[in-house]
Amino acid sequence: MTMRQPKTRIQKKNTDAILDAALDVFSRQGFRGATLDQIAKAAGLSKPNLLYYFPSKEAIHVTLLSQLMDLWLDPLRHLDPDGDPVKELLTYVQRKLEMSRDMPRESRLFANEILQGAPRLSGTLGEALKPLVDEKAEIIAAWVAAGKIADVHPQHLIFSIWSLTQHYADFDVQVRMLLGGPEADPFPEAERYLKALFTRLLTP
Amino acid sequence: MTMRQPKTRIQKKNTDAILDAALDVFSRQGFRGATLDQIAKAAGLSKPNLLYYFPSKEAIHVTLLSQLMDLWLDPLRHLDPDGDPVKELLTYVQRKLEMSRDMPRESRLFANEILQGAPRLSGTLGEALKPLVDEKAEIIAAWVAAGKIADVHPQHLIFSIWSLTQHYADFDVQVRMLLGGPEADPFPEAERYLKALFTRLLTP
DNA sequence: CGTGTTCTTGACCAGTTGGTCAAAAAACGA
């Protein structure tokens, strides 16, 4: 697997299977807790075959994380300084909540990495995340200054959106248990709750 | 180490050192990612000596978790149905935030366990956590019914308190990076922000 | 077809893992 760009059908199929399986395993076990055997088994490949497509366990993890960062920050990028402030923020909350519902593994992968001190992510965090958050924090600060939303600390507002939405993915086991069984879907009520919360918080 | 109750000075000192070291390691690496060698080194003991005090790696982890649950739920137990509702809840928020500040390792240990699907905790979760949360959710529901706080979903309110406060421990690396450097203490501003948030959310 | 390339795998390796054990070293108690 020295070639980079030209992917045959087989290459595409297998790298996808590997990354999907690795997402399963890494998101549950963390980097150190995951094993190549688990990933290989989940991908339906042999271990040497994994290492034909990726040079190392770490390479799989890094690939996963860098793909994730883009996806993960996308909703924040869409925060429009010219839109209606409260509506913009509520839309952001909802998008993030949908991501927790539809991509819980990605959320847990990210959480695991941060919990461990972000050893493989601190670079990206400073280069991709920080500038974006700074930029959006300024927009929020401008909204506050203009009296269009209530007086809130921009960064902490962003933290609260992240924590409240990602909680439903990362602590999913706990949430479902406390709401009385795995059959019930927590998300419709979560959406209502968060919408009310941020409406009351932000409306001037 | 067959005797259970009668702890000599040495036993107390060493089991404490082991549990403290294990908390460090488990909270960062998760159960599978942690090794007995890491724990032993951090505790200043040899690996066989660890296993003189605890029968297995899992036993150390289980001991930590069961000790933690008690501590962790303590602030919620203090929620007083006869107190002033908003004040009671704000006090709970503040206690939880203080725990994130003063016991971040415990918070991360818990987060790690839940992230992994709570394999070693699902029992305790159902037996200790669920009844307590059910009880306190009823108190909150009664406050809502009496019009003493705004109309919020009790369980989701509790989730939001947990997620918002624990975020400052679990995602500490990210928080500090985005606030501009590890030197600044995020907690004073976090306290102000959360107090305002829950005041606006709960005041009828 | 045939042949060159891509893909797959069984066997293997060195380092690490959780855990054992017997014997030595400390600490204790009379």
Place this chain on the structure above:
DNA sequence: TCGTTTTTTGACCAACTGGTCAAGAACACG
């Protein structure tokens, strides 16, 4: 003090870890 108990450890083990390699199987294509 000396014998007993508690504590500590070096040597060791089988299972597992990430990773290698050479050889075979499947595929592409003229």
